[in-house]
Amino acid sequence: MDAATECAEKPHYRPGRPIVMIGPMAVGKSVIGSELARALGIEFVDTDQRIVAKHGAIPRIFSARGEHHFRQLEARAVAQVLDAEQPKTVVLSVGGGAVLDSGTQQLLAKTTVVFLRATLETVRERILRTSGRPLLAADPVETWSRLAAARGPVYARLADITIDVSNSSVPELVTQLISMLAEESRKENPEQ
Ligand SMILES: Nc1ncnc2c1ncn2[C@@H]1O[C@H](COP(=O)(O)OP(=O)(O)O)[C@@H](O)[C@H]1O
Ligand SMILES: O=C(O)C1=C[C@@H](OP(=O)(O)O)[C@@H](O)[C@H](O)C1
Numbered sequence: 442m443d444a445a446t447e448c449a450e451k452p453h454y455r456p457g458r459p460i461v462m463i464g465p466m467a468v469g470k471s472v473i474g475s476e477l478a479r480a481l482g483i484e485f486v487d488t489d490q491r492i493v494a495k496h497g498a499i500p501r502i503f504s505a506r507g508e509h510h511f512r513q514l515e516a517r518a519v520a521q522v523l524d525a526e527q528p529k530t531v532v533l534s535v536g537g538g539a540v541l542d543s544g545t546q547q548l549l550a551k552t553t554v555v556f557l558r559a560t561l562e563t564v565r566e567r568i569l570r571t572s573g574r575p576l577l578a579a580d581p582v583e584t585w586s587r588l589a590a591a592r593g594p595v596y597a598r599l600a601d602i603t604i605d606v607s608n609s610s611v612p613e614l615v616t617q618l619i620s621m622l623a624e625e626s627r628k629e630n631p632e633q
């Protein structure tokens with residue numbers, strides 16, 4: 442691909458705020474967030490990865506200390522990234538339940554929030570074959586559906602951008618997201 446074609450497909454876009462990936466479990470927040478950061482040439486942080494690096498596996502945290510303790514670690518991990526005086530230009534992927542914390546919700550107001558939506562069919566194989574999500578240990582399909590439905594209004598309310606990730610590859614979604622982020626930024630700063 443020559444430089445002109447690449448430029449046409451990937452609009453020049455430099456984020457002015459942190460970009461935060463939210464949505465139900467297994468929709469691709471971690472993998473798409475990481476690839477988006479790479480494409481934009483900016484830092485990537487995943488709160489679950491930070492918690493695991495510092496405190497060990499998530500199922501173990503849930504069983505040893507309880508979900509409430511995990512939520513405290515999660516809220517703290519979000520705040521460490523977003524509460525900085527000058528939040529860095531970063532893509533931040535959070536766990537599916539992180540947005541239920543009111544402090545986190547306030548911090549998200551100063552970011553560009555991307556809500557990743559997917560059908561149950563898209564995530565079905567992923568949640569059946571993977572372990573590591575303690576909330577899905579029993580009856581993963583039913584539990585995923587119930588949590589996605591219950592949290593859906595919160596994701597929708599917080600979102601600046603909503604993207605359906607059901608039928609596209611990760612590279613396709615990254616390209617689509619960069620266009621959507623550039624468009625959102627033009628809406629916020631029409632003079633640019
Ligand atoms: N668009 C996609 N196409 C194919 N596989 C995907 C896609 N998005 C995510 N995945 C895969 O689904 C699984 C869950 O993705 P992950 O990023 O961990 O989700 P989340 O962080 O939202 O829980 C991973 O194995 C990932 O590679
Ligand atoms: O939805 C949730 O409550 C959770 C989602 C998980 O992250 P992913 O959404 O990245 O799977 C992880 O934080 C933990 O297992 C709890």
Ligand SMILES: [Mg+2]
Nearest residue numbers: 470471489536
């Ligand atoms: Mg994740």
